[in-house]
Amino acid sequence: MTDSEYMKTLWTVDKIRMRVDYETSDEESFRMFNGDGKDIYNHKSINLILSFQDIQICYAKELNIVTEILNTEDIDDFMKLLDIHEIELNTIKQSDMNHPVDIFNLYKRLSIFWKEAQQILKNENLRRLLDNFLEAFHQDWKFYGRMSAVGLLNIQMYHDLDPRDIINGVIKYGDKIYKSKSKLTLDDVKLIANAAKQDNKLDVYVRWLRSVPGLHNEYQIAAEEHDLALANWEETLVNGVRTLTYPINGNASEAAKGFRNIFEQQMNNVCRNPEILHTCKYYFQFQNIQNLCKEPGHSSAPRPENICLNINYLDPYLKLGPFRLEHLNTEPVVEVFHNIIYEDEIQWIKDMSLEYMATAYLIGSREEVEDPGNLRAKQAYFATTGQWKMLSNRLELATTLKIHNPNYRYDSENFQVVNFGMGGITEIHLDEAELPHSSAFHTGGGFFATNILYLSNNIAGGKTLFPDAGIGVYPEAGAMLFFSSKEYHLKISKE
Known part of the structure; x- marks a missing residue:
């Protein structure tokens, strides 16, 4: 190949393999990580009560x-x-x-x-x-x-x-x-x-x-x-x-x-x-948001497609213990898997997270003035190894999605344990617009779906809201909320 021919070639990226880091670490070496995988353990606020x-x-x-x-x-x-x-x-x-x-x-x-x-x-x-x-x-x-x-x-x-x-x-x-x-x-x-x-x-x-x-x-x-x-x-x-x-x-x-x-x-x-x-x-x-917040309990729009069923995907193992799925909405897709984690696992996650919890600024950033009004949660990030890997396997069975691949630096976000405390909120937002932001390509690509595992029940309030769909999901310890802001269009061609 001549130099001129070489300059005319079109290079495409077929696969990106990024370096293995904390996602293959031992459980004993767990630290707290932010979204970029950086250790932020030193930010821990010891004398601050939030949760x-x-x-x-x-x-x-x-x-x-x-x-x-x-x-x-x-x-x-x-x-x-x-x-x-x-x-x-x-x-x-x-x-x-x-x-x-x-x-x-x-x-x-x-x-x-x-x-x-x-x-x-x-x-x-x-x-x-x-x-x-x-x-x-x-x-x-x-x-x-x-x-x-x-x-x-x-x-x-x-x-x-x-x-x-x-x-x-x-x-x-x-x-x-x-x-x-x-x-x-x-x-x-x-x-x-x-x-x-x-x-x-x-x-x-x-x-x-x-x-x-x-x-x-x-x-x-x-x-x-x-x-x-x-x-x-x-x-x-x-x-x-x-x-x-x-x-x-x-x-x-x-x-x-x-x-x-x-x-x-x-x-x-x-x-x-x-x-x-x-x-x-x-x-x-x-x-509309207030109306969803005011309605007590687990609420969803009274539509015929909101159904509950046991799912096993014809897997012999899952036939013995199927997942209990509640379908709440199709577009955007909103599902609740009931009893997907158990009491001893919930307690393990809480105990494991306790010493790693630190304050989180859900509005603004640490570079800005540290306004305690923006300090709405305590959180910790964990990698997907050990017991977390076992949970990942179960979530993969339930969602039929590949959540963790140990050979890749980024495939999905780490487990993030959050306690919002009194009056803590995450404002309404899209996880991502229709196309991923350019910064997402540095961390494995855009968002596809989100899983929220509930570790406790609330006495009142505390819902996850989907205003356009008219859905407010009330926390239920052991349940998992699965949703995606992506739209799915089925095109049928007639010949």
């Missing part, structure tokens, strides 16, 4: 400290400090650590009350006990306050709850009412309202302030800010600021009064563009 397991551990230690104090000479000073902070002793002792309002107040005690108690205790054993407690869990209220305020805000907003109920410790979900031992104060309400404002949610900002007569002046200021945002509608829409579609004050400007028409025009433009799906759903069609 419900953290909260339960922290609360148990708090109760132990209270019990110890009540049996010492420090009891009188302790009771006086409770009075100063307007905290009832029974509020601490009987709090429900599954209720977000009681959790919010646990964070506040941890940041403020127990720090002051540290200064008044005289008993050396008590001081040592409290010092260890604060060293393990304390964060400044500026941090915990912002984080827990956003958590309560998410719960109220996504489930369309009345802020007045939450302020009084009442959460209504379906036909059930959950009552906390503690309540929220005026300062708490202002903190939550300001968290909404900081996150450009002017609609819930005014709604929280309007719920408390004692914050009338703050509400009036918020109403003026809201109506001004309507008047400056171009800036408001560009910046993704959430507002009501009508002005609050009767003397609002004509531009504010005309915002409803502008809103509907923009809604039609935005919702026809698949590239900005999040903006459409979150800003213009949010009520």
Whole structure:
């Protein structure tokens, strides 16, 4: 072949074989990895409580400290400090650590009350006990306050709850009412309202302030800010600021009064563009999400094709123990495999993950300002070896997909264990657009499907939503949610 002929040849890539790395490591060498396979174990936040397991551990230690104090000479000073902070002793002792309002107040005690108690205790054993407690869990209220305020805000907003109920410790979900031992104060309400404002949610900002007569002046200021945002509608829409579609004050400007028409025009433009799906759903069609969140239990559209069946793929082994499949939707495909993992395996995953859990920023990144309002989860990544490999084999049997190939650097994402804590969310999104982004080719290609293994049940809320399909899947320990955002078109040619 001459040089000129060589230059005219067309080179194509038939196969890419990337270097073997942690996917063939021993289980003993498990570390925590981010999406690029880099070890981020050093980012672990030791003294930060986020997950419900953290909260339960922290609360148990708090109760132990209270019990110890009540049996010492420090009891009188302790009771006086409770009075100063307007905290009832029974509020601490009987709090429900599954209720977000009681959790919010646990964070506040941890940041403020127990720090002051540290200064008044005289008993050396008590001081040592409290010092260890604060060293393990304390964060400044500026941090915990912002984080827990956003958590309560998410719960109220996504489930369309009345802020007045939450302020009084009442959460209504379906036909059930959950009552906390503690309540929220005026300062708490202002903190939550300001968290909404900081996150450009002017609609819930005014709604929280309007719920408390004692914050009338703050509400009036918020109403003026809201109506001004309507008047400056171009800036408001560009910046993704959430507002009501009508002005609050009767003397609002004509531009504010005309915002409803502008809103509907923009809604039609935005919702026809698949590239900005999040903006459409979150800003213009949010009520659909709220309706799915408010419906209790495992829900799906009442369509004839939603069926349950045992599947075995004619495999002799699976005929003895078939998978229980619930088909929820065809386009996009949404399936639930029930009882795909078992109690001992769930506990193994939780135990294995515990020491590797670290904080996750689901909005923004570590390079940006570390806003605790964006700190919505604790997570760990694991490779597919050992016991994880056994789980991968079972998922491959269930889905008929090849999930793991030890000869390739990237074939599917690692197992990622996530605990969202109180009010944690992942905003509505597409795993991928119609065509993979160029960056995906560095990690094995585009997304095809997603599997979510549920490791626990939720008391209320906590669904995985598919707004266009009208489906909200409630977590069921041991079940696996399988879905894909890809579209499938069957073409039939007639001869």
